[in-house]
Amino acid sequence: MTEAQIHDRGNLSYDGPRHGPGRAMVVLSYHTAQRVLGLKRSNWQKVMPAIALLVAFVPAIVFIGLAALLPASSDLDLGDPAGYYVPISFVLFLFTSFVTPEALCTDRRSGMLGLYLASPLNRDTYLASKFVAVIAVLGVMTIGPTLLMLIAFTLDGSGPDGAIDWLIEFGRVLASGLAMAAFWGSLALAISSLSPRRTLASVAIFVSLLVSAAVGDGLAEGAEVGDSFALLNMIALPIETVYRIYGEVNPDGPPIRNVETLPILLTFLGLIVVFGWFARWRYQRIEVNG
């Protein structure tokens, strides 16, 4: 006689502990950041994020290397921290256009939006999680290199004098990086909310940025209707904002350099709010298929 037995396993249900609310947001942010960076995806999808990170970090790493290797007495010109955001903006421009739509568009196309919204996430917390993920990824590029620069300055002995000045400089690095990440991130989410197609969103972001630069500078400098119109240049606006955070004016910048600091900061913050509000407005109305 055989000793084999068949047991009815039944339905194995989870009865273990559960996290509090908010966990779903953390999970979604983490998962989205992974996806935007191309992690756990094909090599081809890692190329653009890898190039962006490389371009953003390499100059800072070179500065750190020089600061560490050269004698302290050598006259190492570490440049101007605000100026570092000009090449970073180029990276952000490409990254925001071609990678960040992945954060929103794919969920709508694949049906995952339905699964997310059938979990304890609502549309607001879903969008907030996406926003945090995008800011975190962009923040690596906007805060990381300048933080390394600050370390390089400090190591070289040409950094801020004393703890207070160092903390002020550190605050500027954080504020500038977060401001840039928030601007580009909110812009990307607002435009991505218009379409489930990633390519379409990429083209829309790319074109709208170029058009805004052409229109803003064209009106301010070409048509000479007033410097305030240079605020329409959404590529120059975040760079100039960072210069103003550092208490400077971009010496080689487009016409926006002629605008007062207050209108620049108000326009900058206003646009972040408008982009965020638009994305939310869109997502409250999107019909979920899935």
Place this chain on the structure above:
Amino acid sequence: MSTQAGPPPMVQAAGASKWFGDLVAVSDVSFSIGAGVTALLGPNGAGKSTMLRMMCGLARPSNGSVTVLGKDPRSDVSVLGRIGMAPQQESLLDHLSGREFVELAAQLHHLQRPGEAARQAIQTVELDPDDTRRLSTYSKGMRQRIKLAQAIVHDPLVIALDEPLTGLDPRQRREMIELFHRLGSEGKCVIVSSHVLDEVERFGSRVLVMAQGRLAAEGDFREIRNLMDDRPLRISIRTDRPRELAIALLDRGVISGCRLEGADVVVVDTTDPAAFRRAVAPVARDRNVSLRELRPLDDDLESVFRYLVTQ
């Protein structure tokens, strides 16, 4: 099923309607369902998926209300943790493995041990929790089961499954239906949508039939099936002598009307398809008529539902 005494309904629709611009997807639907398996039956485009989306808080009713466990799933996030949903869509997160996908669902539902929960759910749907292949490599049947696993991983009270049997082989279907019944017998409300009439017969006795966005029928499946069997059926018969065959079938009393179409086709109406099926071959043999083709003209689900709507 509607407004009955006993435990409060787990899912309730009260005059729920949903329209998209000019398109009315769901129109004035009311029902109450409790624990057990309930089939949501209807042809493609009947409004089943929209109804399920309203139950899961993914769509807001344009009019009326849909409540789950007494709460509005669109505005009350707490109730969403008690709902499990398997959508019809296939693509999902193709770059993840099945285990990672189910773990993600577990994490979204705040489970502290998502790995353990995912393993249990995957075993429940009879897949291998140690399979590291990506979802993009899964067969249709495996995708259906992994979607079910993510829907049940957090032990929800209400489980909404959109066409979960599509793509499964007969054995997998049988096992899946057994699982639905197990879940139902544990006090969960399992709502399964399908457009395959025969499939629904095995789900259980409770059925909601939707057609053209309306609730066409609800109640015991056998009663609805009988109602469907009573409907007149139109059949096209290709034969060498259509006139003689039509007269003979009328004489036998198994058809209620007929119409000749061309030289070799007669279209007949019958209210007793079973009697017609029994009689047609002997009648043809007795009259020495050769039968070349018998083709039901309105045996598709669309016509069944149209009939129900007019009842």
